[in-house]
Amino acid sequence: MGADRGASLVELLMVMLVLTSVTGISVPLAASVVDANRARQAAAFLSSRFTLARQQAIGSGANVGVVFDWDGSQWAVRVCRDGARNGLRRADIRSGADPCFEGPYAMRQLFPGVEIAVDPSLRGPGGEPGNPNPVRFGAADLVSFAASGSCTAGSVFLRSAGGAEYIVRVAGVTSRIRVMRYDRATSVWSTP
Numbered sequence: 001m002g003a004d005r006g007a008s009l010v011e012l013l014m015v016m017l018v019l020t021s022v023t024g025i026s027v028p029l030a031a032s033v034v035d036a037n038r039a040r041q042a043a044a045f046l047s048s049r050f051t052l053a054r055q056q057a058i059g060s061g062a063n064v065g066v067v068f069d070w071d072g073s074q075w076a077v078r079v080c081r082d083g084a085r086n087g088l089r090r091a092d093i094r095s096g097a098d099p100c101f102e103g104p105y106a107m108r109q110l111f112p113g114v115e116i117a118v119d120p121s122l123r124g125p126g127g128e129p130g131n132p133n134p135v136r137f138g139a140a141d142l143v144s145f146a147a148s149g150s151c152t153a154g155s156v157f158l159r160s161a162g163g164a165e166y167i168v169r170v171a172g173v174t175s176r177i178r179v180m181r182y183d184r185a186t187s188v189w190s191t192p
Contacts, residue, residue: 035162078103118157
């Protein structure tokens with residue numbers, strides 16, 4: 001009955017070694033998963049802004065768009081309505097004739113480590129050549145949805161600090177919104 005019920009120093013050291021090894025393996029893996037998840041959530045956020053703009057345009061009978069603004073260091077996103085009834089225009093947004101009712105949102109503030117950015121060497125999902133511009137909705141950098149439901153066609157790219165690459169694409173006539181992820185191992189864009 002007098003058996004020791006404690007652990008020896010060697011046993012305690014072995015448990016600590018196992019715990020340290022498991023932690024050393026799981027922490028980088030968890031950080032990678034969190035990074036990729038943030039990029040996916042940022043892509044879903046942009047997709048939802050496009051959906052909101054389309055629904056608002058159909059419901060109000062006026063163009064509503066998602067506007068991308070570059071301030072010299074990062075992109076910000078706003079949702080604006082055509083108040084002048086002449087189409088959504090940058091000049092009207094600046095003058096206040098086309099009011100913005102949501103945003104501006106900076107991706108890196110909403111989703112730490114995620115930015116509207118692209119690796120310029122990546123080819124697009126349709127095989128388009130690489131391009132350093134992550135916002136590809138024409139020279140105005142905005143996607144405008146009409147009351148008919150159609151919109152400006154284009155894409156916006158997102159990249160996380162860990163290298164996860166996403167694209168949100170909008171088809172012009174149908175306004176179909178697609179979110180795709182780039183798999184570096186296969187060099188293929190696919191739906192997540």
